[in-house]
Amino acid sequence: MRVAATVQFLLVLIACSGHAVTCSFASGNETDRLSLLDFKKAIILDPQRALISWNESTHYCHWEGVLCTTKSPLRVVSLDLTSQGLLGPISPSLGNLTFLTNLSLSNNRFTGQIPQSLGHLHHLQRLYMSNNTLEGIMPNFGNCSNLKALWLNGNNLVGQFPGLPPRLQELNLARNDLTGTIPSSISNITTLLTFNCMFNNIKGNIPNEFAKFPSLQTLLVSRNQLSGRFPQAILNISTLIALGLTGNHLSSEVPSDLGSSLPNLQSLTLAGNYFQGCIPPTLSNASNLNAIDISANNFTGVVPSLFGKLTQLSMLNLELNKLKANSKQDWEFLNNLANCTKLQALSLAFNQLKGQVPSSLGNLPTCLFSFSVYTWEITNCLVVSLQA
Ligand SMILES: *[C@@H]1O[C@H](CO)[C@@H](O)[C@H](O)[C@H]1NC(C)=O
Numbered sequence: 001m002r003v004a005a006t007v008q009f010l011l012v013l014i015a016c017s018g019h020a021v022t023c024s025f026a027s028g029n030e031t032d033r034l035s036l037l038d039f040k041k042a043i044i045l046d047p048q049r050a051l052i053s054w055n056e057s058t059h060y061c062h063w064e065g066v067l068c069t070t071k072s073p074l075r076v077v078s079l080d081l082t083s084q085g086l087l088g089p090i091s092p093s094l095g096n097l098t099f100l101t102n103l104s105l106s107n108n109r110f111t112g113q114i115p116q117s118l119g120h121l122h123h124l125q126r127l128y129m130s131n132n133t134l135e136g137i138m139p140n141f142g143n144c145s146n147l148k149a150l151w152l153n154g155n156n157l158v159g160q161f162p163g164l165p166p167r168l169q170e171l172n173l174a175r176n177d178l179t180g181t182i183p184s185s186i187s188n189i190t191t192l193l194t195f196n197c198m199f200n201n202i203k204g205n206i207p208n209e210f211a212k213f214p215s216l217q218t219l220l221v222s223r224n225q226l227s228g229r230f231p232q233a234i235l236n237i238s239t240l241i242a243l244g245l246t247g248n249h250l251s252s253e254v255p256s257d258l259g260s261s262l263p264n265l266q267s268l269t270l271a272g273n274y275f276q277g278c279i280p281p282t283l284s285n286a287s288n289l290n291a292i293d294i295s296a297n298n299f300t301g302v303v304p305s306l307f308g309k310l311t312q313l314s315m316l317n318l319e320l321n322k323l324k325a326n327s328k329q330d331w332e333f334l335n336n337l338a339n340c341t342k343l344q345a346l347s348l349a350f351n352q353l354k355g356q357v358p359s360s361l362g363n364l365p366t367c368l369f370s371f372s373v374y375t376w377e378i379t380n381c382l383v384v385s386l387q388a
């Protein structure tokens with residue numbers, strides 16, 4: 001793209017020699033140039049000298065991180081200054097880059113608010129501002145009708161969910177200080193693939209309307225203040241690949257048809273809630289599951305043998321529940337785990353598993369044999385804990 005832009009610039013220069021009028025039109029847009037200069041002016045620290053090329057002797061389409069249209073008039077379509085250590089506020093002037101489609105400012109030290117003016121960028125498709133120190137409330141993005149990806153995770157943003165456009169695909173607001181509840185109107189964004197608001201202070205529960213999502217793959221709401229029963233709407237999102245409810249105040253039994261309702265599930269984390277009852281027997285129907293963490297709940301009953309059917313399983317954390325084993329038969333599940341040849345981490349610590357640990361443990365895959373019942377053992381590739 002850099003090469004394409006250079007060629008374009010040369011063409012502009014050639015055009016200049018013969019046609020002065022074409023030149024002044026084609027060589028750029030003063031609004032874009034001034035907007036970028038304003039953005040630069042606000043930067044307090046540029047430790048890697050990322051903006052050294054942003055000077056008068058260089059056309060703004062050749063400034064580091066700037067990409068322009070390849071056709072005249074040259075307008076800024078992309079600004080990518082990821083991981084440059086930049087410190088300072090984000091100038092509202094970026095809202096004047098009318099043709100901006102991609103804006104990537106992740107992994108810097110941008111401070112202050114996200115300018116409300118960004119909500120006017122109708123062409124904006126991707127906005128990445130992850131891992132900065134942005135604060136205040138988010139702009140309303142409802143009018144950014146082309147926005148597909150909105151990543152604002154890892155900041156200090158406050159307030160409620162922002163206004164969102166109808167064709168969004170990826171929403172990542174994790175690791176902020178957001179409050180309020182998840183608005184049911186989000187379910188109207190039928191294009192949504194990723195919904196991540198982990199590590200905030202969101203209350204309430206997953207809205208029932210979430211059952212309408214036709215293609216949602218990632219639903220991560222771990223580490224919030226969600227309460228109430230296991231959200232029934234989840235059972236209707238058969239496209240889910242990753243579900244994270246860890247570290248909330250959810251209670252009740254987990255629906256027994258969870259696994260058969262979510263056949264594509266690969267990652268399931270329900271740890272640190274108040275879930276009770278049996279481990280859902282249909283988990284074996286979600287045959288792509290590779291990570292299951294249901295630790296620190298109130299699950300009861302024996303450990304089901306179903307895990308042996310999950311050949312992709314690499315992590316199984318059942319610790320800190322009230323799972324029981326009294327007889328030899330109750331330990332049968334360990335034999336079945338021998339089928340999980342990819343298993344790397346297994347914990348059964350802090351349950352009510354009693355009796356003789358079967359010798360069949362020797363059948364467990366590769367390094368899953370070194371353990372003791374009362375202590376953690378760490379082998380080369382595995383943490384096993386069977387603490388009573
Ligand atoms: C520059 O962009 C602004 C805002 O989009 C527009 O109003 C103006 O006509 C453009 N100027 C030129 C010379 O293209």
Ligand SMILES: *[C@@H]1O[C@H](CO)[C@@H](O)[C@H](O)[C@H]1NC(C)=O
Nearest residue numbers: 052053054055056057058062
């Ligand atoms: C202006 O930018 C160019 C790169 O585009 C760089 O070579 C030059 O050193 C810069 N000039 C100043 C004064 O920083």
Ligand SMILES: *[C@@H]1O[C@H](CO)[C@@H](O)[C@H](O)[C@H]1NC(C)=O
Nearest residue numbers: 067077078079101102125126
């Ligand atoms: C915007 O980002 C997407 C994904 O990273 C990329 O495919 C696309 O080419 C970018 N567009 C521009 C104009 O930089």
Ligand SMILES: *[C@@H]1O[C@H](CO)[C@@H](O)[C@H](O)[C@H]1NC(C)=O
Nearest residue numbers: 031034035038092093094096
């Ligand atoms: C952005 O545009 C508005 C109105 O179009 C103007 O008042 C403002 O000065 C512009 N800001 C920059 C930095 O170009």
Ligand SMILES: *[C@@H]1O[C@H](CO)[C@@H](O)[C@H](O)[C@H]1NC(C)=O
Nearest residue numbers: 106107128130131151153154
């Ligand atoms: C943001 O930081 C987290 C670690 O805190 C990291 O996992 C993630 O990849 C970073 N995001 C981006 C876009 O670099």
Ligand SMILES: *[C@@H]1O[C@H](CO)[C@@H](O)[C@H](O)[C@H]1NC(C)=O
Nearest residue numbers: 119120139140141142143163
């Ligand atoms: C969205 O656009 C409409 C129509 O231009 C306008 O009335 C409304 O105020 C805009 N909303 C936001 C949040 O900018």
Ligand SMILES: *[C@@H]1O[C@H](CO)[C@@H](O)[C@H](O)[C@H]1NC(C)=O
Nearest residue numbers: 183184185186187188189209
């Ligand atoms: C979803 O959109 C429909 C029609 O556009 C509207 O009637 C409904 O109120 C919206 N639902 C929510 C929860 O906002």
Ligand SMILES: *[C@@H]1O[C@H](CO)[C@@H](O)[C@H](O)[C@H]1NC(C)=O
Nearest residue numbers: 208209210211212233235236
């Ligand atoms: C969820 O799925 C069930 C069974 O397929 C269906 O009866 C119900 O209407 C669905 N709920 C919603 C809100 O779509």
Ligand SMILES: *[C@@H]1O[C@H](CO)[C@@H](O)[C@H](O)[C@H]1NC(C)=O
Nearest residue numbers: 251273274275276296297298
């Ligand atoms: C677990 O269940 C017991 C009763 O079986 C109850 O007393 C206890 O409060 C529950 N603990 C949690 C964390 O839900």
Ligand SMILES: *[C@@H]1O[C@H](CO)[C@@H](O)[C@H](O)[C@H]1NC(C)=O
Nearest residue numbers: 259260261282284285286309
């Ligand atoms: C779940 O798997 C069992 C066998 O493990 C099978 O009998 C049952 O039909 C499956 N249920 C669904 C809904 O696929």
Ligand SMILES: *[C@@H]1O[C@H](CO)[C@@H](O)[C@H](O)[C@H]1NC(C)=O
Nearest residue numbers: 305306307308309310336339
């Ligand atoms: C484990 O694998 C063996 C043979 O591959 C099979 O007969 C057995 O049913 C499997 N066990 C479970 C629990 O799936």
